[in-house]
Amino acid sequence: MFYVTRRYQLAASHRLHAPQLGADQNRQLYGKCNNPFGHGHNYVVEVSARGPLDPSTGRAVDTAALDALVERQVLEAFDHRNLNIEVAAFRSLVPTSENLGLEIFRRLEENWSQVFPGEWPKLEKVRIAETPRNIFEVSAKL
Amino acid sequence: MVITRRVEFSASHTCSSPALSAEENRAVYGAAANPHGHGHNYVLEVSLQGEPDPVTGMVLDLKLLKDILNREVVDPYDHRFLNYEVPPFDRVVPTSENIARDIWNRLRPHFTTGPRLHSVRLYETPDLYVDYRGE
Numbered sequence: 001m002f003y004v005t006r007r008y009q010l011a012a013s014h015r016l017h018a019p020q021l022g023a024d025q026n027r028q029l030y031g032k033c034n035n036p037f038g039h040g041h042n043y044v045v046e047v048s049a050r051g052p053l054d055p056s057t058g059r060a061v062d063t064a065a066l067d068a069l070v071e072r073q074v075l076e077a078f079d080h081r082n083l084n085i086e087v088a089a090f091r092s093l094v095p096t097s098e099n100l101g102l103e104i105f106r107r108l109e110e111n112w113s114q115v116f117p118g119e120w121p122k123l124e125k126v127r128i129a130e131t132p133r134n135i136f137e138v139s140a141k142l
Numbered sequence: 143m144v145i146t147r148r149v150e151f152s153a154s155h156t157c158s159s160p161a162l163s164a165e166e167n168r169a170v171y172g173a174a175a176n177p178h179g180h181g182h183n184y185v186l187e188v189s190l191q192g193e194p195d196p197v198t199g200m201v202l203d204l205k206l207l208k209d210i211l212n213r214e215v216v217d218p219y220d221h222r223f224l225n226y227e228v229p230p231f232d233r234v235v236p237t238s239e240n241i242a243r244d245i246w247n248r249l250r251p252h253f254t255t256g257p258r259l260h261s262v263r264l265y266e267t268p269d270l271y272v273d274y275r276g277e
Contacts, residue, residue: 058159
């Protein structure tokens, strides 16, 4: 079994604000991230797929197909966007990197069979570095 | 406990399968199918799993691992055209997956006792890497 990982970057802005909480609570909880005007990050997103070697190509994952899927489902939707305003999922959900990771994983999983119609490869993991110091991982359920 | 040593080598390769036509190879491998070859600065991370020796406090002397990596991987791979100069890539397409597996096979015999070979991670570029654990 091989695990193939591709790294992508996207720049986006967001604001962390939970509508269920009051203004003071939000400020206390999210600190600077609650700034009403928002702020941005250069997110580094790693997408890992696992699969056996295809004997005819010597590869486990067609990285061009993975790139096309990520481009369509993730980069086009999130890169140079305001996540709160421009991504439907975050109109009612705080765009923390936990939720961003889950949303990216969900989008890739939902559209996976468009580019990988066979049994393999499978989506293994999404890893997001919001900054080089804050890293979030979502793995496939076994 | 897992310990990791990183080494680098630069090599050229071309990816095309003799089972496929020139057109099919271009469709599958893209620019990597250029028959004249192209190169990468590969980065290899090799991880061993074991417990620290109660006397030395080390899982394995990393100097020893460095010597094995140099002898088994860097010396044969570095500044070579893999398809022409490094078997088995005269008959196996030198994709990152196949290179990772070949490296695993070269290293595995050195770790039959003591720390276990845990994983091989091969970066073809900073944006593309393969993990292989022998399974």
